[in-house]
Amino acid sequence: MPILNVISPYLYYIYFLFVIVLTITILLDNKPPEVTVAWLLAIYFLPYVGAVIYLFSGVNWKKRKIVKQLPEVTFKTYLGPILEQQRHFLEAVSRKIDNDMAKTVSLVLNSSNAIITLDNQVDFFYEGGPLFERMVEDLERAEETIHLEYFIYKSDRIGQRIGEILKRKARKGVKVRVLFDGVGNFRKMSWRFKRELRESGVEVRYFLDPFNVLTGRLLNYCNHRKIVVIDGKTAYTGGMNIGDEYINGGRRFSFWRDTHIRVTGESVAMLQGVFLSDWYNSGGEKIIDERFFPEPEVVDNYLPIQVVCSGPDSDWYTLKKLYFNLIANANGEVLIQSPYFIPDESIRSALEASSLSGVDVHLIMTGVADKRVPFWVAHTYFESLLKAGVNIYFYEKGFFHPKMLVVDGDIATVGSCNMDVRSFHLDYELNMVFYGETVCKGLVEQFRKDLQECRKLTPDVYNKLSFPARLRNGVFRMIAPVL
Structure with missing residues (x-):
């Protein structure tokens, strides 16, 4: 076609200029030499394809913030005095003893503003069946808020069972917020299930929605976290998403081995802070408020814990x-x-x-x-x-x-x-x-x-x-x- 013959040379020159810009960008990122060379080879020897792959996978978002507010910033904003107090204490301890534990606490504290909490009670779950039974019990007791954040939430048997609780609680006035990863949860949950959640009063949002024009370019960056916080007093986190395979192995496996955590005590506030930051970053309202951080129940159990977050645009990995x-x-x-x-x-x-x-x-x-x-x-x-x-x-x-x-x-x-x-x-x-x-x-x-x-x-x-x-x-x- 004549018009294509006219346009093609211009497209070539535009792409040539684009490659030059990408080359400069890659060189300025100061990545390891082998990584820099690999991306340059991909762009030069895989025309168009290499450039697209780099835009999705290679751009250094550490210098280009993906989300509005990282959990580390939330911790610093609301826990500033405690952070400084703990830093001074750890500096004093480190000068007196060569303590590996103190070094680890300092590393996490200084790189992600994760304070160390001392009064905590934890239960570990190594299979999905016992985990979900305990989680269902806690959800049934919810009186004020339920916050769920998952990489994958399937609308299968266990997903429906938990969903029924969420809908019932929302209708009774409990504030229920559910956050899914846009990529991880793609085609895992039926539209009908999501519609029923919303119609019942459950607030549902996606982290980096793949269908959003502004965030679709960030599909390579997933929210892999799993968090449940109930009334700001009980929380869950770990490796298990919500799906039947965590109970029975699903259609592909005879057994599914995993590890998940139930926690009460002071660390719940840290998990709540992470959820609220991710909710805000997903287009939700900024709801950092004292009512979401009730005075923790005294569990009278000395167990030092830090909650550590990391992401592609964190100051430190x-x-x-x-x-x-x-x-x-x-x-x-x-x-x-x-x-x-x-x-x-x-x-x-x-x-x-x-x-x-x-x-x-x-x-x-x-x-x-x-x-x-x-x-x-x-x-x-x-x-x-x-x-x-x-x-x-x-x-x-x-x-x-x-x-x-x-x-x-x-x-x-x-x-x-x-x-x-x-x-x-x-x-x-x-x-x-x-x-x-x-x-x-x-x-x-x-x-x-x-x-x-x-x-x-x-x-x-x-x-x-x-x-x-x-x-x-x-x-x-x-x-x-x-x-």
């Missing part, structure tokens, strides 16, 4: 720094559970250095994959880890989905953060950090129990991997940063 700090400073044992294992160079080096220095490092990941590509890519990291003496296991009873790290039996972190680049750099995540042998003891016991359902990967077994499989794994590793 706090969760990655937390994992690195715990692994690098371990003295005796490192226990890791993660369904996916795609570490960046710093985490991999920390694991190798820790193992080579005599620390017992144990990693359990799923042996029954729900996503083949991340499972294949994980294998490309095993050779050097095995050589360094890291113990690697595949859980084979069913799908393995917990995200946990325990170091030396006295510091642990559990939450939504996988040990992969996506969780460290691209998604909004939330973990709780627990201090003390008492709380860690149960997590260590569960780890030992999980080992009984595992197959250990040995160097001999790894070396038998076929050439086509190694080649396939290596090819897919090139997209590891966005998996």
